[in-house]
Amino acid sequence: MGPVHPLEPEWAKGSIAVVTSDRESFGMTIVEAMRCGLPVVSTDCPHGPREIIEDGVDGLLVPVGDEGAIAGALLTLINDDELRRRAGTAALKASGRFDPARVAERHEALFTELAARGGRHRSRSVLRDVVHRSRGSVLDAAYALRYRAAGLVRGGRAV
Numbered sequence: 600m601g602p603v604h605p606l607e608p609e610w611a612k613g614s615i616a617v618v619t620s621d622r623e624s625f626g627m628t629i630v631e632a633m634r635c636g637l638p639v640v641s642t643d644c645p646h647g648p649r650e651i652i653e654d655g656v657d658g659l660l661v662p663v664g665d666e667g668a669i670a671g672a673l674l675t676l677i678n679d680d681e682l683r684r685r686a687g688t689a690a691l692k693a694s695g696r697f698d699p700a701r702v703a704e705r706h707e708a709l710f711t712e713l714a715a716r717g718g719r720h721r722s723r724s725v726l727r728d729v730v731h732r733s734r735g736s737v738l739d740a741a742y743a744l745r746y747r748a749a750g751l752v753r754g755g756r757a758v
Contacts, residue, residue, distance in 0.1 A: 610635035614683060615676050621663055623647030633657065633694035638686030640672040651697070657689035 603609050610616070616632030618641040626647040629639050633651070639658035641648040642665075652658040659675065661668035676683045695701070 606631060607635055610637060613637055614687075615640060615673065617669070617673065618642065618648065619669060620644050620647070626651055629658075630694055630697045633690035634697075636687045636691040638676055638683060638690050640669060640676065642669070651693075653689075653693065657686055657693045659686075 610632050613632075613635075614637065616629070616637045616639045618626060618628055618632075618639060620626070620642055621644055623644050624646055626641065629641060629648060629651050632639050639648075639652055641652055641658060641660055642663045643649055643654075643660040644663050648660060652660055654660040659672040661672050676686065
């Protein structure tokens with residue numbers, strides 16, 4: 600189908616999303632599909648899908664490399680309309696945890712907390728040094744991210 604931007608209208612045309620990664624740092628594809636109300640069949644690879652999908656509730660997790668399990672999970676959702684609808688509704692609800700504005704607010708709160716600790720804590724760590732030296736720019740970046748995310752949520756595009 601080629602590149603499409605924005606992708607959300609394409610996701611909304613579907614009924615099920617499938618992600619068959621061997622490794623995943625964080626499954627943004629999974630979150631994007633869930634935000635459009637799609638249940639996701641995903642391999643249970645490290646660091647991502649299990650942190651996003653609740654197996655059997657808003658999607659299905661299968662072992663990495665098990666093509667039969669992927670096919671079986673897809674057929675389960677294809678053949679059970681009620682399960683597919685229920686999982687899609689649950690996926691949409693669960694995706695709220697990853698709303699860009701909400702994530703940006705959590706980052707802003709973390710950076711603010713770390714910056715506020717300032718010199719009160721004497722132990723030196725790499726993270727503390729980085730935050731201490733760059734707290735102004737970190738907070739600026741957090742605010743920028745928050746407002747960009749809010750703009751995306753409100754208007755469907757970056758501001």
